[in-house]
Structure formats: C-alpha cells, structure tokens
Amino acid sequence: MSGRVHVVGGGVAGLAAALAAVRAGRAVVLHEATGQAGGRARTVTPADGFHHDNGTHVLLTANRRALALLGSVGARERWIEPEADGLPVFDARNGRLARVGLSPLSWLKGSLRPEGLGLRDVVRLGAMALPLPDRSILAAIGPRPIMDSLVEPLTVAVLNTPVAVASSRRLGRALRRVAMPGGARLLVARDGLGPDLITPAVDALRRLGAEIRTGARLRALAVENGRAAALVFGAERVSLGPQDRVVLALPPAEIKRLLPHLTVPDAFEPIVNAHFQVRGPALPRFVGLRGALSQWALARHDHVSVTVSAAGDAAERDPDGLLAQIWSEIAPAFAAAGVPLVRLAEARVVKEKRATIRQAAGPMPLPPERPLANLALAGDWLGDLPATIESAVMSGERAARLVG
Ligand SMILES: Cc1cc2nc3c(=O)[nH]c(=O)nc-3n(C[C@H](O)[C@H](O)[C@H](O)COP(=O)(O)OP(=O)(O)OC[C@H]3O[C@@H](n4cnc5c(N)ncnc54)[C@H](O)[C@@H]3O)c2cc1C
Known part of the structure; x- marks a missing residue:
C-alpha cells in the first residue's frame, strides 16, 4: 500500500x-x-551530568513481546538478570535479609519461599489467574501474612495501585504468564533505558527508513x-x-x-523515584524492601535508583525529606545484601504524578x-x-x- x-x-x-x-x-x-523518544521509559540527561532513567524499569521473562522487540533491534543481550539466585528482600523492621523466588515452582525450595506462605495462599493466588469476577486484591487474598511478604509488594510493583482497590483479574492475568515455565526471571537494562531500549529502537527505525521528528x-x-x-x-x-x-x-x-x-x-497513580549518585557495583544489583517507604532499588556502578510505586502522600512530600528517609532505608539494605555503595554528591527526586492509570x-x-x-x-x-x-x-x- x-x-x-x-x-x-x-x-x-x-x-x-x-x-x-x-x-x-x-x-x-x-x-x-x-x-527525545522514550516517554515515561526515557533516560534523563540533565546538564549537571548526573544521568539516570526516569525511573527504574524491570522486565520479566514472561514479557515476551517486549523481549521480542528488544531482540529485533539487537538489544536483548543488554537486559541482564541481576539476582539469579532469588530476589534479596530486606525487612527494614528487623534488619533481616531473605531471598525470595518469583516463580511458584521456586517456592518448593524453603529458602526461596515468601514468609508466611501456606497452601491456602497458593490456592488463592492460583484462583486469581482464573477468569472469576473481578474484585480487589485485598478482598481476594485477605489480611494474611503473605500480603506483607509477597502480595502487596507484587501488586504495587505490577499494577502501581494499592491492594485495597487493585484489580485481582488484571494481576491474575500477569501471574498466569509469570507462572509459565521460564517466565519469572527478573531483568534490568544493563546500562539504562536509553542505551538499552530506546536508542536501539530509534536506530533500527532510522535504518529501516522511518522518519523521526x-x-x-x-x-x-x-x-x-x-x-x-x-x-x-x-x-x-x-x-x-x-x-x-x-x-x-x-x-x-x-x-x-x-x-x-x-x-x-x-484515574492515575503516582510513582516517586529517588536517584543517588554513588560508587557502586560493577554490574547492576537489585534489592526489594519491606516495612519501608522504599520498595525496590537498583544499584549501578555510578548511581542507585529507588522506586516508591502507588506513592500516595509521598508524591506530595518535600524532596529533601524523601531523600534522607530513602537513603536511610536503602543503605542498610544494600549492606545486608553485600553490595558496596559509597554515596557521592548528587541526589534527586523525580515524581511522576501520572505514572500509570489506576488499575482498580x-x-x-x-x-x-x-x-x-x-x-x-x-x-x-x-x-x-x-x-x-x-x-x-x-x-x-x-x-x-x-x-x-
Ligand atoms: C517511574 C515509572 C516506573 C515504571 N516501571 C516500570 C517497570 O518496571 N516495568 C514496566 O514494564 N513498566 C514500567 N513503567 C510503565 C512504563 O513506563 C509504561 O508502561 C510505558 O513506558 C508506556 O509507554 P507509552 O508509549 O504507552 O506511553 P508514554 O511513555 O507516556 O509515551 C507517550 C509519548 O507521547 C508523547 N506525546 C504526548 N503528547 C503528545 C502529542 N500531543 N504529540 C506528540 N507526542 C506526544 C510523550 O512525550 C511521550 O513520549 C513505569 C513507569 C514509570 C513512570
């Protein structure tokens, strides 16, 4: 045509x-x-030279279309699995770090099982993947220990919506894909969204003759x-x-x-991101947090980015207070995970008031x-x-x- x-x-x-x-x-x-291209998935490059992604983005191996796109622009190998032995999760209330598996199969191994997970929880999680009437995730799972150790962090990470309103059906569709063999590995961009996703896609478009304005x-x-x-x-x-x-x-x-x-x-939900310039690990490392404002943090060789999804009131707080609190949470978390971090001068908060639609x-x-x-x-x-x-x-x- x-x-x-x-x-x-x-x-x-x-x-x-x-x-x-x-x-x-x-x-x-x-x-x-x-x-610049990239939208919400862009790398921010201010004049002061402290570059970072707008907010950390993770992919799961279940994200087949996204991975196929990366493959088609020659960037699949740029996405790496930072925590192949299970996600380190730091509980800020007691200072303990545990590794948690993301796939239901991995939970057969006690050391990777989310705290408090019982057979009833597995059944309820499984039921969410069925085409049942939609209800809130809190109503679907109930106020069980697994809410704190797995369901709430997973819900805000995937749906960016509080559990009291978030859609069980929408999370269920994602869980169904993640539960497929090989679907639950967590990937991050080795160097950032710009170099590892957006620039390869734009370059491929130009090579194929598209005009970009x-x-x-x-x-x-x-x-x-x-x-x-x-x-x-x-x-x-x-x-x-x-x-x-x-x-x-x-x-x-x-x-x-x-x-x-x-x-x-x-209706939309905010995400707050805090970015700290550091001397960090040679390859990206990732930790989750419980009992803290910070939910997950990605350390790269030159900065750490911290995510607060479904951020609610945090999106209205002053940046200095946020930075102080978030650093006080993530420093012990990375120390417990054995990841070296030396904080340097720059730090900033990026608030995305409309990070995603509310997925109620x-x-x-x-x-x-x-x-x-x-x-x-x-x-x-x-x-x-x-x-x-x-x-x-x-x-x-x-x-x-x-x-x-
Ligand atoms: C902080 C944060 C963390 C996230 N974390 C994850 C994650 O871990 N994993 C994940 O998979 N997803 C994550 N997401 C969601 C992900 O970023 C989005 O799903 C995805 O980037 C949306 O892409 P899009 O093209 O639909 O929209 P957008 O990225 O919003 O793109 C829309 C584009 O249109 C442009 N535009 C707007 N108006 C006009 C106009 N009138 N004319 C021309 N251009 C216009 C904008 O500038 C923008 O470039 C996160 C989002 C945020 C904000």
Missing part, C-alpha cells in the same frame, strides 16, 4: 507501532512532542466523515491522503483532548482501539494486561495491524 503511517507519540507504544508498520513495508513518520507536538486532529483528515502540529498542517494512516500512541488525557467524544480512563477492580472505561476508519490508538493503558512496557509494545503492534 502506498501512503504513510503517521505514528504520534514516541514512547514504547509508538516505537513498537512504528517498528511493526515499517517492517510491514509501510513508509513511517514518527512524531514526538519532546526532544522530535519537537513535533500534535495540537489538533481534523476529522471528516469518520476519518482523520489532517494532523495539526503548530503552524504546520499535514493533510492525510486516502492511503495515509494514523496511530495515536498517547496517554489517555491527550486522546481525550484530541478526540473528545472518546471515553478514556481518568471493575470495568475500565476504554475506547475502541480503532475509533476512526484510518486511525488506531496505542498506549500501555489499552488492553487488559497491567499497564507496563509489555502492554505498550502489544498495543503498538496491535495498532499497526489495525491500520494495516
């Missing part, structure tokens, strides 16, 4: 859509509002007779021919602004993925999996197929 595919939004969903379309033989133009914010969309007729980027208006197609790979609020008749999710139990207000004849939507918030890189990739690939 002649004509061009205009992909608007250069996050992971837009990159996946652009790669799928260009590989299907289409001429592709990717339009990104900011100065940064600083190109879509201001408006002209619609005529159920079709997108033109894209308006400030003073520039791109008229669409009969063979042209559009993928809007944008967050829900942008979709609502451009296509106000659509219903989109309007009950129906999600989602629009049709092809609301106009020549236009499809993409973004991590579409589909029924947790809003993560995997769902962003899958939605981008679906959108490219939908516009054909």
Whole structure:
C-alpha cells in the first residue's frame, strides 16, 4: 500500500507501532512532542551530568513481546538478570535479609519461599489467574501474612495501585504468564533505558527508513466523515491522503483532548523515584524492601535508583525529606545484601504524578482501539494486561495491524 503511517507519540507504544508498520513495508513518520523518544521509559540527561532513567524499569521473562522487540533491534543481550539466585528482600523492621523466588515452582525450595506462605495462599493466588469476577486484591487474598511478604509488594510493583482497590483479574492475568515455565526471571537494562531500549529502537527505525521528528507536538486532529483528515502540529498542517494512516500512541488525557467524544480512563497513580549518585557495583544489583517507604532499588556502578510505586502522600512530600528517609532505608539494605555503595554528591527526586492509570477492580472505561476508519490508538493503558512496557509494545503492534 502506498501512503504513510503517521505514528504520534514516541514512547514504547509508538516505537513498537512504528517498528511493526515499517517492517510491514509501510513508509513511517514518527512524531514526538519532546526532544527525545522514550516517554515515561526515557533516560534523563540533565546538564549537571548526573544521568539516570526516569525511573527504574524491570522486565520479566514472561514479557515476551517486549523481549521480542528488544531482540529485533539487537538489544536483548543488554537486559541482564541481576539476582539469579532469588530476589534479596530486606525487612527494614528487623534488619533481616531473605531471598525470595518469583516463580511458584521456586517456592518448593524453603529458602526461596515468601514468609508466611501456606497452601491456602497458593490456592488463592492460583484462583486469581482464573477468569472469576473481578474484585480487589485485598478482598481476594485477605489480611494474611503473605500480603506483607509477597502480595502487596507484587501488586504495587505490577499494577502501581494499592491492594485495597487493585484489580485481582488484571494481576491474575500477569501471574498466569509469570507462572509459565521460564517466565519469572527478573531483568534490568544493563546500562539504562536509553542505551538499552530506546536508542536501539530509534536506530533500527532510522535504518529501516522511518522518519523521526522530535519537537513535533500534535495540537489538533481534523476529522471528516469518520476519518482523520489532517494532523495539526503548530503552524504546520499535514493533510492525510486516502492511503495515509494514523496511530495515536498517547496517554489517555491527550486522546481525550484530541478526540473528545472518546471515553478514556481518568484515574492515575503516582510513582516517586529517588536517584543517588554513588560508587557502586560493577554490574547492576537489585534489592526489594519491606516495612519501608522504599520498595525496590537498583544499584549501578555510578548511581542507585529507588522506586516508591502507588506513592500516595509521598508524591506530595518535600524532596529533601524523601531523600534522607530513602537513603536511610536503602543503605542498610544494600549492606545486608553485600553490595558496596559509597554515596557521592548528587541526589534527586523525580515524581511522576501520572505514572500509570489506576488499575482498580471493575470495568475500565476504554475506547475502541480503532475509533476512526484510518486511525488506531496505542498506549500501555489499552488492553487488559497491567499497564507496563509489555502492554505498550502489544498495543503498538496491535495498532499497526489495525491500520494495516
Ligand atoms: C517511574 C515509572 C516506573 C515504571 N516501571 C516500570 C517497570 O518496571 N516495568 C514496566 O514494564 N513498566 C514500567 N513503567 C510503565 C512504563 O513506563 C509504561 O508502561 C510505558 O513506558 C508506556 O509507554 P507509552 O508509549 O504507552 O506511553 P508514554 O511513555 O507516556 O509515551 C507517550 C509519548 O507521547 C508523547 N506525546 C504526548 N503528547 C503528545 C502529542 N500531543 N504529540 C506528540 N507526542 C506526544 C510523550 O512525550 C511521550 O513520549 C513505569 C513507569 C514509570 C513512570
């Protein structure tokens, strides 16, 4: 088919859509509002030279579409497993560190079993993977010891939503995939999201002939007779021919602004990230924390990044207080894990107020993925999996197929 595919939004969903379309033989133009691709999965490179990811991102080996995308742009080997012997989890209340397996099979080994796990818990976790009526994870599991040692940390890490409201069905879908053989290995970018995901994807797009325009914010969309007729980027208006197609790979609020008749999710959850410049381990190391504000932390050779998902009030706190508390939690955690850290001068907090949609139990207000004849939507918030890189990739690939 002649004509061009205009992909608007250069996050992971837009990159996946652009790669799928260009590989299907289409001429592709990717339009990104900011100065760099990556969206929420970007590396931040301020002038002071203290570079880090917007927030640490992990993948699981169950994330098959994300790993396939990495493989297709030559970056799969750049994602490594920092804790192959089980995830070190530090309990800040008693100073103890235990290793926890992420796959149900690994729990057969007592040393990798989450504290307090009983047969009833395994049954309830298994039941979440069945297509039963949706309810909150707190209601599905109940106030059992396993809530503190496994379910709550897992829920906020995967769904970025508090257990009291988070959807058991959505977490269940993710658990079903993780429980498959080989699905539960945790991977991180060896050097960062920019070098290990975004730059390889952008480079591959360029090699395949796609045009990438940064600083190109879509201001408006002209619609005529159920079709997108033109894209308006400030003073520039791109008229669409009969063979042209559009993928809007944008967050829900942008979709609502451009296509106000659509219903989109309007509840979000924040993530707070703290980044400390350090002299750290040669290869990335990872620890989880319990009984602390900090939930997990990734140490690299030159910095540590700490994640607080479903951050609630922490998203309103002053950065200095957050940095002091978070460092006081992670320093003993890494010491207990035997990971050397020497703190250096720089530290900063990054607050993503709308890190993901709130993934609560009950129906999600989602629009049709092809609301106009020549236009499809993409973004991590579409589909029924947790809003993560995997769902962003899958939605981008679906959108490219939908516009054909
Ligand atoms: C702190 C944090 C930690 C996370 N941790 C994980 C994790 O561990 N594992 C995981 O899998 N996922 C994680 N996620 C989620 C993951 O980042 C997202 O699922 C994924 O990046 C979403 O990609 P996207 O393309 O759907 O959206 P976005 O990344 O939001 O991309 C949208 C893009 O569109 C651009 N844009 C917006 N408006 C316009 C416009 N009008 N015109 C042109 N361009 C526009 C934006 O600049 C942006 O580049 C995390 C997210 C955050 C914030």
